[in-house]
Structures are given as structure tokens and as C-alpha cells.
Amino acid sequence: MPFYVQRGRIPRQRHIVHREKGEHTYEELISRRGFADTSSNLYHLHMPTAVAELGAPIPLPRKKLEDPMQRPRHLRTQQLPPGGNWVEERTLLAFNADLALSVAAPTTASTPWFYRNAHADELIFVHHGRGVVESIFGDLPFRPGDYVVLPRGVTHRWVFEPGRNKLLILETRGAIETPSHFRNQHGQLLEHAPYCERDLRVPEWRDPIDVKERFEIRVKVGGDRLQPTFLSHHPFDLIGWDGFYYPWILSIHDFMPSVGKIHLPPPAHVTFTAPGLVVCSFVPRPFDFHPRAIPIPYAHSNVDSDEVLYYVEGNFMSRRGIESESITLHPMGLPHGPQPGLLEPSIGARETAELAVMVDTFAPLIPAAGMGPLDDPDYLYSWLEPRS
């Protein structure tokens, strides 16, 4: 997506005869919005269309939370029991037509099957965990702090090193992109953007795997089921590819924050956009430098967005009772802001060590059943002044 990449061996021109060890190769175009957007050309040893068998769909039901209350929520996702793999054991917390938001703490190092999301792009923030995303485009080593961008249709699987894993997962209706106001007319990131192409990690090349055995790809369809699909060859059989469509990584630690004389609102921290939502990164930075600045945010009513904040590490000075891995959800219709007693101590503070990921959606989020066991019922009342 961000720029042109070429890997492996490709023919000098598109759509011409290309042989590997005397045999024809098979070209596949992966493209967005028909043929009118970003695309990549992939060159396979075997026909990518050769499906040998389909399995019975595996349901992943989207259950709503049986709680109609519109209220701010604090979800203690640090209490999520670890277990399972990174696809089937995602805990869905909230969703709407644009987004499904989940967390996962997988303990399965890898799966024998591969995965492809047919109907959603995925943005996965790695809070804890290291390993490699093996994809048809090549390998993407990941580490804590990485945003892994997996456009739809990319066959891949995650392989975790031993250790604790914690992922924040966004599945989006549309493409996850760099913010357009940080790009020039040619797509290059501008000088004032908070990151540049040099910060983006793209797939490392891996030689084709030419094995003719049965391999399974679980294709996520409709957001609520997996369709097991069997090939009679290894899916990573590319001898080369080129184009603008591939998975990539940006580390939150490479995000260069802006600092203002007075408090800068979240649009200064936008990292990605997708239809119906934005993703912002709050990273360690000096505070505002006006001599009378109030660094702590003011109360605000997001009248047309729901705000999700995932707290990574550092001290979260505008919220009490929040710990690493907490999520707050502040829905439209209710103002939110710092809790009592935090304004005065913030005056004169020089810097913040907070690290957090924010997701603002422009349509209301529907709470999912998965948030029920993680819900902190006292959070709603945490803005009440202490009684003397």
C-alpha cells in the first residue's frame, strides 16, 4: 500500500510468458476496488485457483452484550484468560458496520492452517509478543509495539516465540491507510507527517515452497465464520511479486509526536484512517510549553464518535484506576474527561510517559458479549467528587 515493492523473480513485463525451470508460472493480480486502486502481481508455481476441497464452516458468532445501558466503560482486558490461537480465540468486545474490535492472548505458537480474511482488513497492535507473520508476500518479523497491517485477501499465519502474547485487533470494512493529510498528491508521506516510508517494514523475501500436499486455508467470511478451504499445494509458492498491495508494519515507537504550546487534540496523533474510523497513537512526549498550560485534557463531548482507548504502558494521568491493558469506551452522547483531583497536579508537568492506542469510530459501537466479564461497573461513577 504505501509504496512500490518488488520481491523475487518477475518477468520484465506484465502478462507475458514466464517460465520457471521450463514450466509456466501462473500470474495472479490482487487488486482493490476492481482494477481501479492499489494492486500487486503475484507469480505462482501452481494455479492459485486450484481448490481441492471445502470443509464445513466454523462459526464465530457475533453476540451482543445483554446490557442496553449507554455508559462509559472500563474493560479490564488484563483479566482475559490466555488461550487458543490468534484467529478463533479472539474476544470480540464491540462492533459496528465499519469495525470489529477484539483482544486476544493466544498461547498457541502457530496453527497447521493458514488464514485469510475475505471481508475485512486487519490492523493488529502487538502489545506483548514476538515472532513472524508468515505471508504469501514474505515474512514480517514482529515485536511489541508493532502495528501489523494485513489487507484483506492476504494468506498468512502468525508464528509466536515462547512468551506472553497480547493483541489488540481491528477488523475494518475498508482499507487501513496512512492519513491523506500526511500525504502529497503522489502518495508520498509529507515532511510534517509523524512517520515516513523509512519507518515502514515490508515483507522479507522467502523462496517458494514447492510442496504438493494438502494445505488448509481458513477464510474468514462475513465476520462470523471461517470457511476451511483446501489446496493440493503449499500456498506460499510465489517465485516473485511486485506492486503496492502487501502487508506491512509500523512500530508505535517510531511514531514522532507533535507537541503544542497548549494542548493538542487527538487529530495531531492520527496514525491510520479507515472508512468510519481513525486510529491515534499517544506516545511519550514533552508536554505543552505555555507557562500556564493545563496539560491534562479538557472534558469533551464527542457528539459523533465513540472513543476507544487501549492503555499500553506509562502513567495515564487523566484516568484513575486504569492499568496497562485496560480499555476505556466513551460513547457519544456523554461527555468525558479527566477525573476529579487530577487537573491541579498536572499543571507544570513537563512530560508524559503514556503509551496508548485510540480508536475513534464515527458510528456507534455495539457492545459485544465478550466485554461482559471484563467490565468494571464502578467506572461510570469515577467522576463524582469525593464527599467531605
Ligand SMILES: [Fe+2]
Ligand atoms: Fe477523549
